[in-house]
Every structure is written in C-alpha cells, then in structure tokens.
Amino acid sequence: MSSMPATPVGPFQEANAMSHPNPSKVILITGASSGIGEATARRLAGLGHRILIGARRTERLQALAEELRAAGGQVDHRALDVADAADFQAFADHAAERFGPVDVLVNNAGVMPLSPLSAGKLDEWNRMIDVNLRGVLHGIAAVLPGMEARGRGHVVNVASIGAHVVVPTGAVYCATKYAVWAIGEGLRQESRVVRATTVSPGVVETELADHISDPAARAAMTEFRRIALNADAIARAIAYAIEQPDDVDVNEIIVRPLAGTGA
Template sequence: MSKNIEGKVVVITGASSGLGESTARHLASLGASVVLAARREDRLNAIVQDITAAGGKATALAADVTRREDLENLIQHAVASFGRVDVMINNAGLMAISPIAELRVDEWDRMIDINIKGVMYGIAAALPVFQKQDSGHFINISSVAGIKVFSPGGSVYSGTKYAVRAISDGLRHEVGKSIRTTTIEPGAVDSELKFGSGHEASSQAVQEFYKSAIPAESVARAIAFAIEQPADVDINEIVLRPTSQDF
C-alpha cells in the first residue's frame, strides 16, 4: 500500500484493456478506489470482479469519451459510489496511422474526437468537483508522438497528442495551487492502441515498430509515482520508452 494512494478515488477512461486496465489493477492493489470507464461493459465488469475478488475497491460504468454527457455521468457515478474524486486519468485514445495523402478523414475525425475532445470532456466533468473539494489531480495520456512528430503516417495522431500536452500545460497554469496536472508520454507500450490503423501498409509498419514494446504495467507504475507524491509536489511530465526505442 502507498499512504498517498490508499483511499484515493481514481477515475480511468479507456479502462477495458491496455494502459487503463493495468493502471486500474495496479492502483487498486495500492489501496485506491478505482472507477473504470470504457465502451465494453463486459470487459469492465470482468476487471471489476477481479479487483474486488482480490480485496480491492472498484466500480465501472460504460462510457464513450466522445459523448460529454457520458463523462458527466461517470464523475457523478464516482461521487455517488465513493463520495469524491481525487484523480481523473484521461487515457482513452486512438492511433490511426496513415499518410495524410491517403485522406482518411473519418479516422482524423475519430482521433480528434477521442484524443482531444475526449480529454477536454473529462476535464470539464471533473474540474468542478476538484474546485469544490479544493483538491484533485488530472493525469492526461499523451505520447512520445506528442513530443516529436511521428511521420510519415502519424502526423495527425501527433497533432492530437501535441494538443494534449498543450492543453495539460495550460490547465496546470490555470487551475491554481491545489489541483495537480500530469502528462504521461509513453513510447511503444503493449496495448490495443497498435491495432487502430485501417491503412494496411501503415498497420504492418506499426506492428513491426511495436515488437519492442514494454508492458502496460510500466505506465501504471509511472502514474502511481505521480499520484503518490505529497500534495505540494506536482509531477508535470513523464516520458518513458522501451530502452531500445530511438524515436
């Protein structure tokens, strides 16, 4: 258990697999009460069952981050279940890699809706609760592609992840002295993110790139590190990659 994690209420989007699932399991093992959200309710319920069977505290709500009302309902569910919200992890994401010239505009729209607007809706839902409590912690998942443009193929994806970094830094500056903001920027991590590309050649390149991926638990530990700091310490940015990854 970590005394700065134990008892905290943590809401996690994209929690049905990958980074979100690993983070939920890890934080629950450290004594947090976790609230899981994703579209696949059956997966969420199975993870909640595992956590509670192991003695942890967890609940879940089906939610689509592209629907603002879903995230408002999620925060209300968290407060109704556990009385407060201490950490909002905006993790849900889509990585649809393809050259811009392919004009896969529907995929661009989906990435903007999930990766940018989904984060903004999460912020909009949790911020009033944090302000009322005079405490809270946003953890927004960006990417190494939000530091360096992943091209060819990832230009739009990088654009969305640069936006997450920019919004997070502005949020940190605006929300005052009692609300923390952390941006996590992972490299290749084993998750379903690598399956998001509909463009065949790009998908094959991504699968090859991800052969060096590190486990999702690596990111879960980084998130726990940010949460467990004393309230007057705000870990603003964590970048982590496979040791062998040059990008």
C-alpha cells in the first residue's frame, strides 16, 4: 500500500478511550481498506468506538479488523460496494445487528481517475459519479431514517480540497466533491438532530492517484504529492468532529499540508 502507516492502537490510546468523556459510538467507515479510511479506523478503534469497516478489498479489511481486535478494538468488517444502494443498506443493517444502532457514518470511499475533459473517459467519469456522489447518497439513505427516529446521529462526508478549487484534469472529480459539500450543507440545514460534517483534505498520501490512467495527469499528481500529508492527519480531524458534545456540530474542516499553496 502507498499510504503512510497510521498510528496503531496502543496502551496510550486505550487509556485515552477509558478516560474520554464521550461514550463509545457505533461507527461505519467506508473505503476502509487503505488510506484515510484505514487511518480513521485505527484512530477511532483506539478511542474505544465500535467500528464496522467496509470496502471491496475484503482481504485487506479482514487483516485490518484482525489487527485492531488483537489490540483490543471492537471492529468488524464486511464487503461493501457503495455504488449499490441495497448493499449499503445491508452494510448498515449488519452494524446494527453486530453493535447496535448506527451513531456515525463516515462516507469516505472515493476514486480519483483524473483526466482532461478532451480525453472523453466516460467510464471513469461515471465511476466517479457512482462512488463519490451516489455512494454518499446511498450511505445517507441507509442511516438517516434511524438517526432521525432516535433523535441523534452524525454524518461525516469526506470531500476534498477539490470541493473548493477546480484544477485542470480535475473537472469531473471536483464536480463530485462540490456535490458532496452541497449534500452535507443541505443535511445540516434540513435536520435539527443529525450532525453533518464535511472534511476536505488537501493532498494526502493515499492510493487514489495510483488509478489515474491519463499519463499527463498522473505525472502532475506525482509532483503535486511531494508535500502530501499522512492520512492520520485527516483521521484526527474526523475524530475531533465526532467527539464534540452532541449539541456541537462541526460543519466543515479543511486540512492542508503547511507547505502547500493550492494543495
């Protein structure tokens, strides 16, 4: 994996979890087989939360879940295709059966095959729409009714700096992330009981760029990522938002590398 190692669960984190004023929450994390999702699973499990991790690469999920359980975490895993609404509902239902009602959804799964519009890569554009946009909506549809009925809950959507800045080769990707931002803002305005947080990472060392098929876009991203953040920087931001008191809604967090300008 290309993502830099995240901070493992250890005695210090376990001690923090025991002394933390917020109770353990049931948390869904999508795209958890690498990168930001993996780092977030490690951090939240270390803080004592009950975690269900999902992705399509089940062998990585299983290895991560076993590692975190061996360190004392309450973690389960299940294969998940976020582009399939029924599969996402089954994922949420599995968490409820395993740990109890879902308190937090971390919509993290995403793809980023950058290319210029002139390349006409329709399959890649549609895949970004399916995963980055429909996947977020499928997750919200799966958990929002239960959260509203219980009078509490939290949806954390991982967008991107691309939700705020459009760059060449990133038009479609940025469009999906603008949409993720809009969905989170809409949820914030519509619900009086469900917290909504959008986390927009700058450049992060993850596997997203490994699937760029356009040579020029891939070369540009390689240069862009020379100042990349560790994925745990984003995991810490997500944990911060989750652990605020129930009457505090951290609506948006942008996390950039200090050395970056537009990154």
